[in-house]
Amino acid sequence: xxxxxxxxxxxxxxxxxxxxxxxxxxxxxxxxxxxxxxxxxxxxxxxxxxxxxxxxxxxxxxxxxxxxxxxxxxxxxxxxxxxxxxxxxxxxxxxxxxxxxxxxxxxxxxxxxxxxxxxxxxxxxxxxxxxxxxxxxxxxxxxxxxxxxxxxxxxxxxxxxxxxxxxxxxxxxxxxxxxxxxxxxxxxxxxxxxxxxxxxxxxxxxxxxxxxxxxxxxxxxxxxxxxxxxxxxxxxxxxxxxxxxxxxxxxxxxxxxxxxxxxxxxxxxxxxxxxxxxxxxxxxxxxxxxxxxxxxxxxxxxxxxxxxxxxxxxxxxxxxxxxxxxxxxxxxxxxxxxxxx
Amino acid sequence: xxxxxxxxxxxxxxxxxxxxxxxxxxxxxxxxxxxxxxxxxxxxxxxxxxxxxxxxxxxxxxxxxxxxxxxxxxxxxxxxxxxxxxxxxxxxxxxxxxxxxxxxxxxxxxxxxxxxxxxxxxxxxxxxxxxxxxxxxxxxxxxxxxxxxxxxxxxxxxxxxxxxxxxxxxxxxxxxxxxxxxxxxxxxxxxxxxxxxxxxxxxxxxxxxxxxxxxxxxxxxxxxxxxxxxxxxxxxxxxxxxxxxxxxxxxxxxxxxxxxxxxxxxxxxxxxxxxxxxxxxxxxxxxxxxxxxxxxxxxx
Numbered sequence: 001x002x003x004x005x006x007x008x009x010x011x012x013x014x015x016x017x018x019x020x021x022x023x024x025x026x027x028x029x030x031x032x033x034x035x036x037x038x039x040x041x042x043x044x045x046x047x048x049x050x051x052x053x054x055x056x057x058x059x060x061x062x063x064x065x066x067x068x069x070x071x072x073x074x075x076x077x078x079x080x081x082x083x084x085x086x087x088x089x090x091x092x093x094x095x096x097x098x099x100x101x102x103x104x105x106x107x108x109x110x111x112x113x114x115x116x117x118x119x120x121x122x123x124x125x126x127x128x129x130x131x132x133x134x135x136x137x138x139x140x141x142x143x144x145x146x147x148x149x150x151x152x153x154x155x156x157x158x159x160x161x162x163x164x165x166x167x168x169x170x171x172x173x174x175x176x177x178x179x180x181x182x183x184x185x186x187x188x189x190x191x192x193x194x195x196x197x198x199x200x201x202x203x204x205x206x207x208x209x210x211x212x213x214x215x216x217x218x219x220x221x222x223x224x225x226x227x228x229x230x231x232x233x234x235x236x237x238x239x240x241x242x243x244x245x246x247x248x249x250x251x252x253x254x255x256x257x258x259x260x261x262x263x264x265x266x267x268x269x270x271x272x273x274x275x276x277x278x279x280x281x282x283x284x285x286x287x288x289x290x291x292x293x294x295x296x297x298x299x300x301x302x303x304x305x306x307x308x309x310x311x312x313x314x315x316x317x318x319x320x321x322x323x324x325x326x327x328x329x330x331x332x333x334x335x336x337x338x339x340x341x
Numbered sequence: 342x343x344x345x346x347x348x349x350x351x352x353x354x355x356x357x358x359x360x361x362x363x364x365x366x367x368x369x370x371x372x373x374x375x376x377x378x379x380x381x382x383x384x385x386x387x388x389x390x391x392x393x394x395x396x397x398x399x400x401x402x403x404x405x406x407x408x409x410x411x412x413x414x415x416x417x418x419x420x421x422x423x424x425x426x427x428x429x430x431x432x433x434x435x436x437x438x439x440x441x442x443x444x445x446x447x448x449x450x451x452x453x454x455x456x457x458x459x460x461x462x463x464x465x466x467x468x469x470x471x472x473x474x475x476x477x478x479x480x481x482x483x484x485x486x487x488x489x490x491x492x493x494x495x496x497x498x499x500x501x502x503x504x505x506x507x508x509x510x511x512x513x514x515x516x517x518x519x520x521x522x523x524x525x526x527x528x529x530x531x532x533x534x535x536x537x538x539x540x541x542x543x544x545x546x547x548x549x550x551x552x553x554x555x556x557x558x559x560x561x562x563x564x565x566x567x568x569x570x571x572x573x574x575x576x577x578x579x580x581x582x583x584x585x586x587x588x589x590x591x592x593x594x595x596x597x598x599x600x601x602x603x604x605x606x607x608x609x610x611x612x613x614x615x616x617x618x619x620x621x622x623x624x625x626x627x628x629x630x631x632x633x634x635x636x637x638x639x640x641x
Contacts, residue, residue: 066436114622118629120435121379121580125572126625129618140609252566256443263440302459309451316444320437321429 025176030169039168040241046281047175048237053261053273054186055229060259061267062195063222064202065115066124069131070258072111073227074234075250076134077104078155079144081235082245085156086146093160097178097235104231105224107134112223116216119205131255139247152246155239171240178236182229187270189225198222199268260312264319266326275327284308350484351602352595357488359594360495361557364550365571366578366586367498368543373580374519375539378427379439382446383547384568389453390415390544391551395464395560396457411548412541418449419540423533450565459562464555466490491553498549499583502542506583511538573621579631588632593617 033039056070080100084091111130115123138144145153158165158174165174189195197218200208209215238245257280265276284305291304323330365387372380380386393414397407426441472484506512517525518535526532554564570593578589597613597620605612624631 064436066439114625118625121381121439121572122576122625122629124439125576125618126622128569128572129615129622132615132618136611136614140611252569256447259443303455306451306455306459309447310455311451313444313447313449313451316447317426317441320433320441320444321426324433324437 077231108227266328355598363590415544582633585633
């Protein structure tokens with residue numbers, strides 16, 4: 001192997017890609033994109049959901065545990081963040097964010113316990129418990145919602161070092177910062193021994209165990225880290241996109257959405273989380289604009305959302321049949337083809 | 342005495358409501374038995390079937406004809422699923438198949454809503470959802486006529502399916518396919534026909550389940566979420582056992598009602614939403630294969 005690694009385990013290409021992405025997201029986008037709509041309806045939810053998808057990716061794509069409760073952990077993170085900022089005076093935003101991730105991680109460990117005994121569909125049912133339980137708990141115990149009678153509470157403004165980040169652009173920058181840090185961390189984990197252990201467990205857990213990998217540690221670690229990512233994503237999602245917190249926003253539909261992002265984007269790749277999130281988020285926008293501009297609203301909005309569901313379902317089946325590794329792999333294949341020529 | 346009577350009433354209501362879960366679970370079991378595929382789309386099939394049924398009724402078809410047409414439609418759905426989804430995915434891992442059926446579920450839900458709309462429909466089976474006077478007079482219990490009908494329908498469906506599996510040639514072939522598809526097709530058992538039969542049977546079960554649920558709660562999208570509760574039922578009963586689906590449904594139904602009535606008020610109610618799943622987790626810890634399931638043996 002040529003020693004073309006110039007920083008830790010990364011090649012020059014990796015670093016160039018990283019720099020390019022940073023230039024695009026921190027310079028080009030803030031300079032060129034002026035309309036608030038792009039930030040608050042596309043970029044912000046995309047980055048938040050991509051972060052949650054990374055969480056789902058870790059537990060499902062890397063550790064191979066079929067979990068379906070990402071939205072539950074997001075709810076835990078969102079309400080933890082709200083309560084921390086509400087109840088702890090002068091808590092810095094990033095500390096609250098990290099703590100809410102840790103609280104979500106605690107739930108992740110708790111509901112990841114069944115993974116030690118079961119897998120596949122059995123595990124999916126067990127993780128559904130987390131989805132329903134967490135949302136119910138937040139809904140039923142007034143304390144979490146600060147005894148607000150309307151049931152819908154407004155998220156506080158994000159204040160960092162005395163400056164409040166309220167405009168779409170400012171919130172976008174906060175999110176870019178968090179997502180960058182966590183994505184780098186995820187890539188590092190996936191490449192390092194942690195990720196290797198996850199993948200060993202995914203590919204054949206009994207064999208992994210006989211090679212001295214502790215299943216207990218590896219699986220629970222995956223659940224905890226996954227829930228941490230979902231928790232942070234949920235908090236950001238609530239504070240920057242939803243603005244109001246209500247438990248129903250984190251229902252099972254959102255969990256399915258995140259599951260689809262991971263499956264369509266590509267299991268076992270971090271980039272797949274971003275691609276999948278972009279697709280799931282943008283496709284309905286595209287369909288709606290086709291409905292409005294081509295058919296001039298002749299097609300009912302409910303029909304459009306039904307079509308969207310059908311297309312997602314069909315795509316999942318097609319990807320499962322032809323490219324189980326999703327869009328990220330598709331993209332890789334296309335790139336390789338061009339490189340060969 | 343009234344305390345006890347009330348308890349019995351709660352349990353009976355729970356048991357009968359549980360048979361509705363059993364009906365949904367039964368469809369899962371049928372397909373799992375025949376093809377070792379976990380059909381996550383069963384809930385969507387329930388929704389699709391009953392929405393189609395109501396849709397046909399609205400077109401002016403009489404009850405019986407609408408029923409037949411819907412069954413034919415479900416056969417078609419099964420045929421397409423077998424050809425377009427399951428065949429290309431043969432010999433893939435269980436997880437891949439599971440994800441594909443999740444996709445299938447979304448397709449069915451979307452198609453049903455695109456074809457018949459999203460508004461809540463009423464479905465009148467001519468059976469009221471109120472207590473039967475005769476039982477009140479004789480035993481002093483309040484038992485809903487709809488619940489009782491659901492229980493009877495479930496019982497007769499199970500009886501019919503058991504006879505079909507045990508005593509007919511088709512059933513024998515089905516069990517052979519379930520055991521070893523390769524060996525079964527090499528001795529000339531028509532795999533395609535068997536699969537078509539199974540999916541149609543699952544479609545019929547879905548339709549019946551949907552009609553029962555629809556008569557109670559209205560034909561609406563929430564049926565899909567209700568059908569999700571068939572999953573804990575399956576975990577408790579075991580994925581490959583028809584009696585398991587029934588017993589699992591009864592256990593879930595009774596437990597969630599008792600918990601809701603006696604413990605629910607302390608927590609603000611609505612614990613029905615998650616109690617079945619938590620119950621399933623406890624079962625998983627002690628008996629992962631379910632009460633009636635086959636022991637899961639995994640080799641490296």
